[in-house]
Amino acid sequence: MNQRALIEALLFASNKPLSMKNLSQITGLSKKDLEKLIAEIHQEYSDEKHGVMLKKISESYTFLTKPEYHEYVEKVSERSIGDLTPSQIEVLAYITFKGPITRKELYELRGKSVDNVLRELLNMRLITKRKSKRKGRPYEYMVTNRLREILHMASMEDLINEIAEISSDNS
């Protein structure tokens, strides 16, 4: 049995990204072997003759279509999110970086009402709300796992970490 082909089969067949641990449990291969195999697969698919690529998304691996073909892929595949307005993107950014965050805090950051945008984002299931434990128990808003998965595809976590560092430096 070709071990590299096995890993490739698993990554293609799984409906979610697979971690080293997942792969090692299924195949019984060591982490070191897996790393080598994954590097080989990665190398092979980075060749321009392939339309898909292997991507590491926060410690897990998955195949994605290459971005340069997105206009065409869009025609056969459902987009994960529809078009967003500038206001929606702005508020989504604040919630991603500062969430969980209350409506009042969002208003202060933005200097503008956020009510409509929040409702739209909730309807699109990009954010969710929960009662906070703070005084007055206001709602806190945060991004959903669905959005987080999408953002992880573009390594958004790097940006989030970067920002976490900046804001902790300030305080």
Place this chain on the structure above:
Amino acid sequence: MEQEFVFSLPQFEGSLDLLLYLVKKHEMDVKDIKISIIADEFLNYINQMKRLNINIAADFMVMASTLMELKSKILLPNKSSEDIESIRKAKQELSERLVAYQQMKKLANKFKEKLDEALKLYSVRVKAEKTSDLSIKPENFSKLQELFEHVSRIIKAREKVYRIKSEKYSVAKKMEEIYETIQRKGKINLEDILVGADDRVELIVMFLAILELIKLNKISLEILENKYSLEVVR
């Protein structure tokens, strides 16, 4: 001849946006805002909006009054040290909000870039399922017939016990019901669905509904070792 005036009033997303614009326009340091100039211009802008009948959001009015209050305090002669301190604090607060706003704006731009990037990627998945023959072959057909007879017998036995209400069944309605059931339960045994029929007529209608759903590629029938299971096609 009357002269035509063309107004072009830049649009601002909010009071902080306008404030930041004014500060930049006068090449001021965000940390040292010249309140009196900014307050006048801010008010000026609001007046222009009024003249053009643009709805003015509440936050513009709040900001305008904050700025005017601060300006009047600054203009007062013979300030006590407390007054000076409170002016300093108010100015600092304003600066901090502006700095935070500027930072968030930058972040929002970066976020947008990343999001655009992410939306160009589609996850790839080979639909790795045990392939079953979806076309109903003659040999499978006889098996389906067996199943039909089998379920009919169960229903017949039940008929002796229950009174059957006369009811009209429609294939379209059944299709909807069955589709919803399968959607809710995931994979489901064909027999389990059919046994739900109250009488032979309903059983036939259900059968037709299921065949129709398969034909429309809404659900798939999997036949594995005499087990028939239905699943929603994704």
